[in-house]
Amino acid sequence: MKKVLFLVFILFIIFGAGCTKRTKDSGLNEVMIEDVNVRRAISLAINKGYYTTLLENGSYPADYYIPYDFYAYNGVDFRDAATAKYPDLTSDKYQMPGGSEVTYAPGGYNHYDVKEAKRLWEEAKEKHGVGDRTVTFKFLVHSAESWTPLYEHIKSEVEKNLPGTKIDLNVVTFGEKLSIQQQGDYDIIFSGWGPDYQDPITFLDLYLTNSGLNNIGYSNTKYDQLVRDAKNAVITGDARFNALLEAEKILINDDVVVMPIFQSQAVSLQNPEIENLWGQKVGPDYFLKWVKSKKSGSKTLNLLETSNIPDLKSWTSQDQVSFYVLGSINEGLTIGHNPRGETPYVPGVAKSWSKTENESGTTTYRFQLRQTPWITSTGEVYKVDGVTQYVKAQDFAFAWKLLGDPREASPYQYMLETIGLVGASDVMALRSDDSKENIETALNNLGVEAVDDFTLDVTLEHDSTYFLGLMSFPSFYPIQEAFYKSVGTDKQGFTNYASSQKPQTMLFNGPFYFSSWKNDDKHILTKSPNYWDNEAVDLQQVVWLVKPNITPATEVEMYLQGQTDRAVLRDAATQKEHSTDPNARVSGSTTAWYLEFNVNNH
Amino acid sequence: MIKYIWHRIILIIISLILILSINFFFLYLMPGSPFTNPKLTSDQRERMEERYGLNDPILVQYGRYMYRVTKLDFGGTIASNTYKDIYRDYIRERVPLTAQIGLTALTIGTVIGITLGAIAAIKRNTAIDNILTAVGVLGVSIPSFVFAAFLQQIFAINNQILPLTFTRADPELGYTLLDQYKGLIMPIIALSVGPIASIMRYMRTELVEVLNTDYILLARSKGLSKTSVIIKHALRNALIPVITILGPMSIGLITGTLVIEQFFSIPGLAMNLVNFTQSKETYATLGINFFYSLMYVVVILFVDILYGIIDPRIRIAKNTKEGFILKFFRKIAVKMKTKFNWGD
Numbered sequence: 018m019k020k021v022l023f024l025v026f027i028l029f030i031i032f033g034a035g036c037t038k039r040t041k042d043s044g045l046n047e048v049m050i051e052d053v054n055v056r057r058a059i060s061l062a063i064n065k066g067y068y069t070t071l072l073e074n075g076s077y078p079a080d081y082y083i084p085y086d087f088y089a090y091n092g093v094d095f096r097d098a099a100t101a102k103y104p105d106l107t108s109d110k111y112q113m114p115g116g117s118e119v120t121y122a123p124g125g126y127n128h129y130d131v132k133e134a135k136r137l138w139e140e141a142k143e144k145h146g147v148g149d150r151t152v153t154f155k156f157l158v159h160s161a162e163s164w165t166p167l168y169e170h171i172k173s174e175v176e177k178n179l180p181g182t183k184i185d186l187n188v189v190t191f192g193e194k195l196s197i198q199q200q201g202d203y204d205i206i207f208s209g210w211g212p213d214y215q216d217p218i219t220f221l222d223l224y225l226t227n228s229g230l231n232n233i234g235y236s237n238t239k240y241d242q243l244v245r246d247a248k249n250a251v252i253t254g255d256a257r258f259n260a261l262l263e264a265e266k267i268l269i270n271d272d273v274v275v276m277p278i279f280q281s282q283a284v285s286l287q288n289p290e291i292e293n294l295w296g297q298k299v300g301p302d303y304f305l306k307w308v309k310s311k312k313s314g315s316k317t318l319n320l321l322e323t324s325n326i327p328d329l330k331s332w333t334s335q336d337q338v339s340f341y342v343l344g345s346i347n348e349g350l351t352i353g354h355n356p357r358g359e360t361p362y363v364p365g366v367a368k369s370w371s372k373t374e375n376e377s378g379t380t381t382y383r384f385q386l387r388q389t390p391w392i393t394s395t396g397e398v399y400k401v402d403g404v405t406q407y408v409k410a411q412d413f414a415f416a417w418k419l420l421g422d423p424r425e426a427s428p429y430q431y432m433l434e435t436i437g438l439v440g441a442s443d444v445m446a447l448r449s450d451d452s453k454e455n456i457e458t459a460l461n462n463l464g465v466e467a468v469d470d471f472t473l474d475v476t477l478e479h480d481s482t483y484f485l486g487l488m489s490f491p492s493f494y495p496i497q498e499a500f501y502k503s504v505g506t507d508k509q510g511f512t513n514y515a516s517s518q519k520p521q522t523m524l525f526n527g528p529f530y531f532s533s534w535k536n537d538d539k540h541i542l543t544k545s546p547n548y549w550d551n552e553a554v555d556l557q558q559v560v561w562l563v564k565p566n567i568t569p570a571t572e573v574e575m576y577l578q579g580q581t582d583r584a585v586l587r588d589a590a591t592q593k594e595h596s597t598d599p600n601a602r603v604s605g606s607t608t609a610w611y612l613e614f615n616v617n618n619h
Numbered sequence: 620m621i622k623y624i625w626h627r628i629i630l631i632i633i634s635l636i637l638i639l640s641i642n643f644f645f646l647y648l649m650p651g652s653p654f655t656n657p658k659l660t661s662d663q664r665e666r667m668e669e670r671y672g673l674n675d676p677i678l679v680q681y682g683r684y685m686y687r688v689t690k691l692d693f694g695g696t697i698a699s700n701t702y703k704d705i706y707r708d709y710i711r712e713r714v715p716l717t718a719q720i721g722l723t724a725l726t727i728g729t730v731i732g733i734t735l736g737a738i739a740a741i742k743r744n745t746a747i748d749n750i751l752t753a754v755g756v757l758g759v760s761i762p763s764f765v766f767a768a769f770l771q772q773i774f775a776i777n778n779q780i781l782p783l784t785f786t787r788a789d790p791e792l793g794y795t796l797l798d799q800y801k802g803l804i805m806p807i808i809a810l811s812v813g814p815i816a817s818i819m820r821y822m823r824t825e826l827v828e829v830l831n832t833d834y835i836l837l838a839r840s841k842g843l844s845k846t847s848v849i850i851k852h853a854l855r856n857a858l859i860p861v862i863t864i865l866g867p868m869s870i871g872l873i874t875g876t877l878v879i880e881q882f883f884s885i886p887g888l889a890m891n892l893v894n895f896t897q898s899k900e901t902y903a904t905l906g907i908n909f910f911y912s913l914m915y916v917v918v919i920l921f922v923d924i925l926y927g928i929i930d931p932r933i934r935i936a937k938n939t940k941e942g943f944i945l946k947f948f949r950k951i952a953v954k955m956k957t958k959f960n961w962g963d
Contacts, residue, residue, distance in 0.1 A: 192651025192899050199661055208657070229660025327699030335656055336699065426667040426700060428659055449669055508692070509702050517703050536712060537886030538787045560792060564784060564884035571884065574776060574783055 046154050047619045048145055050204040054137045056273040056614045059205070060127040061134035062178035065278055068167045069122075070114045074592045075282040075603035078111040080125025082269055083217045083261075084280045084607040087298060090258040095217060096123035102262050106270055118603075125277065126270035131178050138179045153183040157203035159191040163588065167278070168207070171612070198232045201618035206233075209281075211608040214299050214435065214483045214490070215361065217261045218248050220609065224268060224275070234617030235274045240267045249437070250479035276612040283604040284596050286573065288582040291318065296605055297353045298361070300490045301344025302337055304353050305542070306528040309555040316557035321572055321581045324565055325536045329515040329523065331494040332419040335428040343491040345542060345559070348527045350384055350413070350473075350488035357605075362486045366408055366495070366526065367473075372480070379439055379464070380480040386410060386471040389549040391497050392530045394520035398547055401499060408526045410467035412495035418460045420492050423447040429492040436487055437478040439464030497524050528554045537563055624924070631916045638912045639905060643684060646901045647677055653698040653899045671697045684902065693909050694902030696895065705906030709891055714873070714910075717880075717887040721872030724807045728814025729865065733858075735815070736822025740857075741849065743827055751819065758816025764878035767809040771882060774805060781805055784884035806883045810876070814868055818861055825857035859929060866922040870914050919950060 049055045065078035077085060085096045093101075100107045100123070109128035110121040142148075154175075158168050172184040184205075189197065198206060212219040221244045222228060226236040243260040246252045252260055268275055287294065290311040294303060310316050322341075328334045331343055344353070352365035367384040374380055391399040391406045399406045420427050421444040433441035440462040447459055464476030477484065487493065496514075504513040504522045516522045520531040528550070529542035540561040544554055562581065564572075569587040573595060576584035586592045586601075595601060654667050668674050672683065684694070695704045703709070739751040774781045785802035786794050829835060830853055838848045880887040888907060895903040 190651060190897055192653065192655045192897075195655060195657070195664075196651055210657070213658070229662055230658070328701040330701065333700045335658075339699075423666060424670070426663070426670045428654075428656055428663060428667075428700065430663070431660075449666060507702065511702050515701075517701065517708050535787075536708070539789060539792070541792075562786060565886065566881040566890050567784060567884045568881055571771075571783055571882070578779065578783065580783075 045145075045147065045150065045152055046204050047615075049141065049147075049152050050154065050614055051616055052141050052145070053271075053273055055141045056276070056616075057127060058134045058137040058141065058179055059175055059614075060273055060276045061130045061137070063171055063174045063276075063278075064129045066111045066114075066129075067170050069111075069279050071166055072281075072589070072592065073114055073596060074284045074586065075117055075596075077113070077122040077280040077282070079122065079277040079280045079609065079611075080107070080109075080111075080128050080269075081123060082125075082265055082275055082277050082609060082611065083220055084212075084609050085123045086605060087212065087607040088215060088217050095261070096125075098258065099262050099265065100124045102259070103266060103270075106266070126266065127273065127276070134178055135180075138182075142181065147181065149181075151181055151183050153185050154204040155187055155202065156184045156205045156207075157187050157189070157194060157197055158207040159194045160188045164207070171278075201232075201234075201615060204615050206613050206615070207278075207610070208613050209608055209610045211606075212299050213429075213432070214487050215356075216481070216483045217265070218244065219299075221261065221264050221268070222248065232618060233274060233613050233615050235272070236617065237267060237272060240264055240272075243267075250481060272616075274614055274616050276614070278610045278612065280606075281608050281610055282606050283585055283587075284592055284601050285583055285585045285604065286576050286595060286598055286600050287602050288312075288576075289600055291582050293355075294583070295355045295357075298356045298605075298607055299486070300353055301340040303341060303344065304489075305345040305556060305559055306352065306550070306554055307354070316555065318556050318559045319581045320559065320561045320583055321567070321575065322540065322561045322563050323567055323572070323587075325563060326517070326534070326540065329531075330512070331491045331496065332416055333425055333427045333429075334491055340491050342531070342540065342542070343494065344489075344527075345529045346523075346525045346527045346531050347491070347494045349490065349493050349495075350386075351485055353486075353489040362489050365489065367488070370485075375476070378479075380477045381464075382475045382477070382484070383468070384410075384473040384475065386473060387549050388471070389526055390547050391500070391524040391526055392545050392547055393524065394531055396530055396532065396543060396546060399497070399500065399524055406497060406499075407470070408495055408497075409470045410473035411470070412497050413473050413493075414465045414467050415498040415501070416494060416496040417463060417465045419496060421445075421447075421460055421463060423449040423451070423456065427492070429490075432487070432490065432492045433463070436484050437481060439476045439478055441478075495526065500524050529556075529559060535563075537565060539563060624920070627920050627923070631920065634916060635909070635912055639685070639688065639909055640681070642905055642908050643681055643901075644677070646896075646899075646904055647680070649899055649901075651899045653901075654700075655698070655898060667700060670700075671702075684905070688909075693906035694904075695906065696900050696903040698898055698900055703903075705903050705910075709888065709903075710907070710910055713886050713888050713891070717885065718873045720803055720806050720810065720885065721869070723803075724810035725814060725865075725869050725872050727807065728811040728868075729818055729861075731811075732815045732818025733822050733861065736819040737826055737849070737854065739819065739823040740826035740830065748823075752823070755816045755820045755823075758812050759820070761812070762878070763809050763813055763876065764882060766812050767805065767879055767882040770805045770809055802883070806879050806885060809882070810872060810879055814872070817864065817868075821861050821864060822857060825860050826853060829853045829856045855929060859926065862922055862925055862929070866918045867915075870911070870918055873914065923950070 065080070069076045069078045081096060081099065083095050086094065088095045090098065106126050107124035109130075110124045113119055113122055156168070156172065158164065168186055168188070172186055175182055175184050187197075187203065194206075197203060210220060210223065223230045224235050224240065225231065225244055226241050243264040247257045247260045247264070269277065292309040292311060293307040295307060296302060297304065305318065308318060310318060322338060324338045326339050326342055327336050328339050329343060331347060334340065334343060348365045350365055350367040350370075351362040354360050354363045366386050366389060368387045370382055370384045372380060372382055386408065389408050391408060393399050417433065417438075419425055420430060421433055421441070426449070430445065434445055440459065443459045444463060447456055466474045466476075468474050501512065501514050506512055513522055518534050518536055520534045523531065525531060525545065528545060528548045530545045531540070532543040533539060533541040540563060542559040544557050545551075548554065569591045572587065573584045573591050575581050586595055652664060652668065652673075654664050659667070665674070672680060675683075687694070693705050695702050695708070735751055739748045742748050771783065775783045781804055782798055782802045785806065786798065788794050788796040788799040830849075835848060835853055838852050839845070877889045877893065879885065880890055888910075892904065892907045895907065
């Protein structure tokens with residue numbers, strides 16, 4: 018009997034938990050969060066220096082949205098330009114924690130000011146007749162151990178500085194957060210964004226009225242106008258830069274829909290004998306082509322990876338681990354170079370290009386390709402019936418159509434629209450259950466065309482400053498069509514191209530080829546003997562030890578024992594212990610972390 | 620006996636189907652989506668879900684999955700938008716290594732545990748017994764990861780005798796086979812501490828009890844020597860409860876334990892199961908769950924057959940149908956209990 022009762026009790030708990038929905042309160046929170054002064058009060062009430070001091074890894078407390086050291090126009094950093102344009106709004110700055118190279122974090126909007134926060138809050142309470150009632154804001158965050166102090170800090174700062182508020186912290190898994198976010202059952206949400214291309218549009222784009230990622234329902238005609246004009250190259254040069262500056266100000270200062278928290282950095286220890294390991298701002302984190310080894314007698318770079326490779330199909334790949342490998346085994350029309358130098362990108366498969374403005378207002382880039390062969394996983398030149406297969410213009414056209422194909426469900430499909438490719442919006446509108454003819458027609462109408470084997474025409478709705486840089490992005494890498502077809506499909510009907518642990522199901526055209534792919538063990542890249550720019554490649558081999566379960570302390574210890582050339586300090590303990598090491602390096606990362614206010618999606 | 624085993628196999632198949640179905644519906648109830656790239660718009664996420672049939676009604680998905688199971692396809696991961704078969708890409712690769720480590724640890728644990736337990740029981744209430752009991756309590760109460768950290772600090776950091784983490788041999792890169800085996804030493808030791816301690820305690824308690832029974836007294840009074848009484852009569856009887864805990868223990872060791880995997884960087888399934896569940900990889904979770912359950916019921920069957928060998932009376936008791944169904948469930952209950960009391 019006891020057992021039966023126990024079983025009933027368990028079932029009750031399970032179904033009870035499933036059936037109860039979080040009850041909504043009187044709606045006071047919704048009214049309040051939709052008031053700009055309330056949002057401003059919250060923004061002013063939180064000291065953002067707290068968490069970055071805790072991290073001690075060079076992260077900036079941020080009153081700004083577009084990251085520092087990300088985009089510069091005429092040699093002036095976006096942040097410096099913003100401070101120059103709006104000096105009154107941006108004069109207060111956070112002091113950086115000790116040990117940092119810079120003394121002050123860049124200035125921004127709504128700097129920590131408890132007095133003003135309290136004033137605005139009391140005013141708003143009066144306006145909405147709150148009286149003695151408590152306003153409970155629902156704060157949606159995803160569970161992660163390292164973030165917990167930040168969540169608690171935000172909660173306590175708001176509750177302390179704005180009397181009569183309560184923050185209801187809703188901690189869920191990342192996947193759950195995404196679905197609650199769409200349903201709109203939150204007032205404040207913690208989010209982050211890493212740029213896809215080196216232009217502020219990658220950040221500002223999110224809050225356009227009909228953007229698929231604008232989950233807070235924000236809409237501002239002026240903002241839309243500014244961002245759209247800058248995006249579609251209606252305005253260029255100084256006017257465009259000013260529009261971007263103004264758009265950011267509207268978003269953060271005027272409408273306060275986004276409240277920046279910090280710009281994160283990562284610290285790593287790096288063998289000083291390894292040179293030119295330049296972190297890239299967008300796309301693959303590193304292009305190993307440029308890396309030089311001064312180690313005596315060894316041209317092997319030893320790295321550690323904490324994840325197996327999720328997806329090496331360049332047209333569907335979406336994560337940094339895959340990009341890191343892809344960026345060195347394959348190559349696009351251009352290749353990323355030193356992001357801090359004069360040239361963020363240099364020619365890759367394309368040896369030269371020219372640009373023509375068409376009468377219809379579109380722009381056509383004509384790329385001349387080099388004769389560079391496809392390489393197999395054994396390092397040999399790929400031949401069909403004894404004929405060497407070169408990377409051809411058709412291979413680019415084929416890959417870009419795969420990227421656009423709705424049946425492939427590529428997460429980066431929107432990159433076609435980002436570069437402004439002709440026909441991209443029709444492709445984006447396709448559904449996977451559309452008729453085959455419709456899909457083929459839309460794909461064939463894309464503005465990418467092989468004029469001959471080594472001439473590629475790319476026609477864009479509008480030109481942009483980031484187009485050529487984006488040609489080093491893995492989504493735009495070429496795919497050899499005949500080989501793709503020869504590997505066939507699996508029992509699910511998905512392609513066998515780049516099957517996990519089978520480098521023989523891929524072809525390579527980068528400085529290295531993938532010679533060994535063993536999950537949980539090692540990934541080995543070997544210098545390609547047939548790469549067009551072989552003299553520039555110094556490394557003979559890149560070995561990734563793959564240890565998905567490794568603890569941060571063990572990773573550092575392996576570096577200290579000389580087994581690896583680089584160790585990322587992945588937790589607070591290792592950061593505290595090693596961030597003063599002479600070989601410690603700050604990543605120069607440009608990921609922004611911020612709160613979004615649910616202004617119109619309740 | 621053969622008829623009995625057949626009955627049990629049919630029951631096993633039924634329970635596996637039940638386990639899969641219950642798991643399926645519970646996992647389906649979990650909120651969220653496997654596609655958690657924050658850059659995906661809801662349109663794109665929908666498209667990806669469509670690609671893997673996650674938009675279909677639950678019964679359609681259930682039917683499709685069960686149909687796939689009949690073709691021995693137990694699911695796979697989809698989150699990265701690349702399908703990875705759970706058997707080919709995870710179980711087949713990870714289980715042999717963790718099983719090797721786990722079974723070695725289990726063997727060491729059983730041999731040392733039984734020996735020490737027997738010694739403690741025979742030398743009951745002496746200094747040796749007290750010391751062993753104290754060591755046993757320590758062994759059970761210190762979590763294996765504390766022990767792992769301790770070993771790592773001494774043998775891999777302070778003195779670099781053993782490698783920090785496990786790496787497979789690769790002569791071209793300078794990782795020898797010796798290195799590979801050296802990498803297994805610390806995890807095996809860390810893993811075997813728990814089994815040694817718990818088996819020792821079980822063994823001691825049981826043997827003390829058996830040594831106090833009348834039939835041992837009888838054997839002794841017949842004039843048999845103490846050694847032969849212990850070996851021939853007492854040990855065999857004391858082994859039954861020990862075998863009961865060996866079943867669940869071996870599964871725990873073969874499928875791997877999270878912390879040992881983390882400390883020595885051993886690719887195992889435990890971490891996968893946690894990650895898959897959290898990221899709502901329904902089909903991959905089901906695949907691993909199926910594998911765990913299969914191991915579990917097979918080990919239960921194996922243990923029951925072992926019982927029969929050790930104690931012929933148990934075989935006889937199970938001849939009626941109702942009897943063995945009841946026993947089967949009772950045994951599961953007992954084993955669940957021991958499983959949750961034991962280990963990490």
